[in-house]
Amino acid sequence: MSHSFRYQASRSAEEVKKMDTAQLRNAFLVEKVFEKDTITATYSMQDRFIVLGVKPVQEKLTLPAFHELTKADYFLERREIGIINVGGKGTITVDGELYQLDNKEGLYIGKGKQSVVFASADAQSPALFYINSALAAAAYPTTYIRKADITPLTLGDALTSNYRKIYQYILPGRVQSCQLVMGFTELLNGSVWNSIPPHTHLRRNEVYFYFDVPEEQVVLHLMGEPTETRHLFMHNHQAVVSPEWSIHAGAGTASYSFIWGMAGENQDYTDMDKLEVQHLR
Ligand SMILES: O=C[C@H](O)[C@@H](O)CC(=O)C(=O)O
Numbered sequence: 594m595s596h597s598f599r600y601q602a603s604r605s606a607e608e609v610k611k612m613d614t615a616q617l618r619n620a621f622l623v624e625k626v627f628e629k630d631t632i633t634a635t636y637s638m639q640d641r642f643i644v645l646g647v648k649p650v651q652e653k654l655t656l657p658a659f660h661e662l663t664k665a666d667y668f669l670e671r672r673e674i675g676i677i678n679v680g681g682k683g684t685i686t687v688d689g690e691l692y693q694l695d696n697k698e699g700l701y702i703g704k705g706k707q708s709v710v711f712a713s714a715d716a717q718s719p720a721l722f723y724i725n726s727a728l729a730a731a732a733y734p735t736t737y738i739r740k741a742d743i744t745p746l747t748l749g750d751a752l753t754s755n756y757r758k759i760y761q762y763i764l765p766g767r768v769q770s771c772q773l774v775m776g777f778t779e780l781l782n783g784s785v786w787n788s789i790p791p792h793t794h795l796r797r798n799e800v801y802f803y804f805d806v807p808e809e810q811v812v813l814h815l816m817g818e819p820t821e822t823r824h825l826f827m828h829n830h831q832a833v834v835s836p837e838w839s840i841h842a843g844a845g846t847a848s849y850s851f852i853w854g855m856a857g858e859n860q861d862y863t864d865m866d867k868l869e870v871q872h873l874r
């Protein structure tokens with residue numbers, strides 16, 4: 594099996610004002626999350642957040658320690674992870690305990706678990722495990738999360754093209770974690786705008802991962818300070834890091850879904866500094 598990793602330094606709002614498209618993409622985009630029989634990792638210095646993609650096809654894949662980045666003996670020595678499967682059926686074995694994850698099912702694995710092994714049920718329709726990881730100081734139980742068990746928040750309106758359902762998977766009161774807050778949002782029936790009106794949250798970073806973007810469609814992801822915005826055109830299965838000073842919003846050329854994951858100062862989902870669209874520049 595193979596694995597790869599990348600390191601992304603933290604960037605200031607001042608630096609970003611002067612970036613061209615390639616520099617912006619290099620600093621914030623995770624261009625290829627999934628590669629066959631590989632575990633990819635992007636280590637962002639925003640809250641030491643790690644974005645991983647696991648695509649087992651012919652092989653079982655074991656989560657490595659990424660010792661070069663972490664100096665840990667095993668990945669979860671001082672970390673926690675949240676996983677959402679955006680592919681076909683798969684399994685995750687955590688210190689010998691087997692969990693089956695269908696499409697859009699999730700798993701939280703706490704600090705201290707030493708062995709995490711991923712597999713697909715069918716090589717023709719491989720599992721695609723999208724993972725976020727944050728530093729953890731306490732060990733909380735491994736928890737299986739089923740979409741059918743979650744009552745989503747409904748936001749927006751078809752008249753403003755932002756009708757969407759928000760499935761909160763990991764947050765206080767549902768799944769206990771140290772820092773991670775994670776879930777996904779579905780845009781429905783031709784609605785295309787996510788997180789509009791937008792917000793920032795100085796207390797934590799956020800990473801967006803776009804999925805279920807129809808073939809040949811794109812998402813125009815918006816970032817930057819509210820009065821100094823930038824954009825990135827994103828394809829299916831790409832992720833983008835949002836620093837604490839940046840808005841994170843977007844519009845698709847069709848409806849799509851995205852996983853959001855956060856870590857930082859607190860875990861209150863509603864802790865956002867809301868902005869009005871008229872104030873954007
Ligand atoms: O801080 C929270 C996150 O930005 C997302 O959950 C927002 C979102 O999914 C949406 O409004 O569509």
Ligand SMILES: [Zn+2]
Pocket residue numbers: 792793794799841865
């Ligand atoms: Zn946010």
